[in-house]
Amino acid sequence: ILGLNGPKVSEICFGAWPIGGGLGSVDKKIAINTIHSAISDGITFFDTAEGYQTSETILGEALKSKRQSTIIGSKFSGDDHSESHIFSAIDQSLNALKTDYIDLYQIHTPQEQWPIEDTMASLNKLIDKGKIRYLGISNFSSAQTIKARSFGLIQSSQPRYNLLFHEEEDSNIKYCLENKIGVMAHSVLAKGLLTGKYRPGHRFKDDDERRLFNFFRGDLF
Numbered sequence: 001i002l003g004l005n006g007p008k009v010s011e012i013c014f015g016a017w018p019i020g021g022g023l024g025s026v027d028k029k030i031a032i033n034t035i036h037s038a039i040s041d042g043i044t045f046f047d048t049a050e051g052y053q054t055s056e057t058i059l060g061e062a063l064k065s066k067r068q069s070t071i072i073g074s075k076f077s078g079d080d081h082s083e084s085h086i087f088s089a090i091d092q093s094l095n096a097l098k099t100d101y102i103d104l105y106q107i108h109t110p111q112e113q114w115p116i117e118d119t120m121a122s123l124n125k126l127i128d129k130g131k132i133r134y135l136g137i138s139n140f141s142s143a144q145t146i147k148a149r150s151f152g153l154i155q156s157s158q159p160r161y162n163l164l165f166h167e168e169e170d171s172n173i174k175y176c177l178e179n180k181i182g183v184m185a186h187s188v189l190a191k192g193l194l195t196g197k198y199r200p201g202h203r204f205k206d207d208d209e210r211r212l213f214n215f216f217r218g219d220l221f
């Protein structure tokens with residue numbers, strides 16, 4: 001169960017950033033076959049986002065005959081947290097995902113210039129409209145989580161968590177577990193850094209977003 005009285009989800013969630021092109025171009029047929037293979041292996045929980053290029057569209061095509069047996073999480077992305085953008089983003093996501101509701105809709109990244117009470121109010125309107133079932137947050141600190149939670153039920157939190165980057169473990173993750181907020185770790189292999197595949201001087205292709213990440217470059221790498 002994800003969070004307090006939330007949906008029943010598989011322990012492993014399929015992160016759909018790569019199939020949308022985050023790691024470079026992916027053949028659509030291969031992406032869809034990968035999704036179907038994941039379902040065959042018992043994965044029923046899929047996470048995507050407005051900002052994951054074609055990810056929502058591919059998921060929508062792959063899951064169109066499996067919607068009732070899967071849980072879909074998505075996120076609105078970018079630095080515009082106005083109600084007009086949130087409402088536009090949810091409609092675009094629903095259309096791309098070929099569904100009339102999203103199980104878990106998340107704030108992709110906190111934006112301090114937008115009052116969280118206004119953002120939460122907009123999201124709660126979407127619950128009232130039946131477009132989303134549960135609210136989640138991504139990349140929030142424990143302090144930001146506490147503040148957001150005062151304006152509505154937070155079902156899940158999505159922190160970066162892996163063997164290299166686990167600074168959230170003692171604060172944010174601990175808070176979530178103590179307050180029955182589900183934890184969905186992202187970047188569990190540090191975007192491939194922990195696989196041992198990459199060496200100093202590696203150059204990613206121009207369509208691979210990892211070329212922009214500081215932990216793949218220079219002294220930090």
